[in-house]
Amino acid sequence: MRKGRPLPAVARGSFALAYLGMAGFLAWELAAFAGAFRAAVPSLGDRGAAGAVWAVAGLCGLFGLLLLAGKVSEPWASRVSRWALALVFLAAAVPKILDPAGFAADIRNYDLVHRLLLNALAITLPWVEAVCALALLSGLLRPGAVLLVNLLLAVFLAGLIQAWYRGLDINCGCFGHGGAAEPVAKAALRDLFFLGWSLPLLLTERE
């Protein structure tokens, strides 16, 4: 990963902090993420799911350290971040595509969107996430996909922060309606790490 252009310091720092932060977050929320892995792949079992979470946390931590040490340059730093964001967005989109009524209920909880727009948003937003993810993975319309992923994450973060500020005890709904409840404060922290991956892409994409 050493060959290629050097990474601007700001981008390198942001990527590194985001990966290291995500590694810590995964370890802190091990049970919740293991539950999500088990729900996605039931054959994993408890130990397999926990092992998978540790493996992902380890990879994030290792990549963060390599970035800090300057061992990762372009295009790999951006490429890995785009793929990671794409996987996250696909994981978020699929359950919501399969359960739009549940997602509409989650959007309603935020008390932000007019009742008449709830369903239209629940029907379309997951598909916008999925299309963005596929564009990030394939490289098709890449500058637009990078801008879109940043806009979506900024909007999601704003929604979560306002919900937390207003004391709304609601489920994030970020990865689907069912499953374990996820407090908005933790979801907001997680979104900050995702923005740590996505914001530098605006810089590296320009170069």
Added chain:
Amino acid sequence: MRKSLVQCLVLTLVGLAAGFGFNAVSPHPLPVVPKAGQTVKGFRMVTTEEVKFYLQEEKSTRLVDARSREEYSLGHIPGALSVPEDDFEASFAKAKDPLAKARWVIVYCSGGSCATSEMVAEKLAAKGLPADRILIAGEGFPGWMRGKNPIESGLP
């Protein structure tokens, strides 16, 4: 920058088209404009105003508070029965008679149609309460308080 904006718009429009298209061919499409009485997990959702209507007009309506016992004791909708999800069996044993006689059972929790009220609604249905008479308060206890409605506190 302009190129990024145009591409961003194209991707968004593709996503919108895919969403509406998939919904149109889905065996269970969601109405683009919500109808009154939209359901979640098969239970009809009601607004805070509808909860008040049921309490005033349908005397055999019972409210179920699905939040924890602590949250219930700090404040709840007057007359609500405490049936927390994490202590369902013991709580249901005490609440089963009044619930069985109720024409409508409205379940609420701390955040609108959060997972807790749905889980309790499903468990009530599993215990034999007719599912079409179990409603979920879409705005929950926060919605009741936002309407400056009276509350009670303490445990029964």
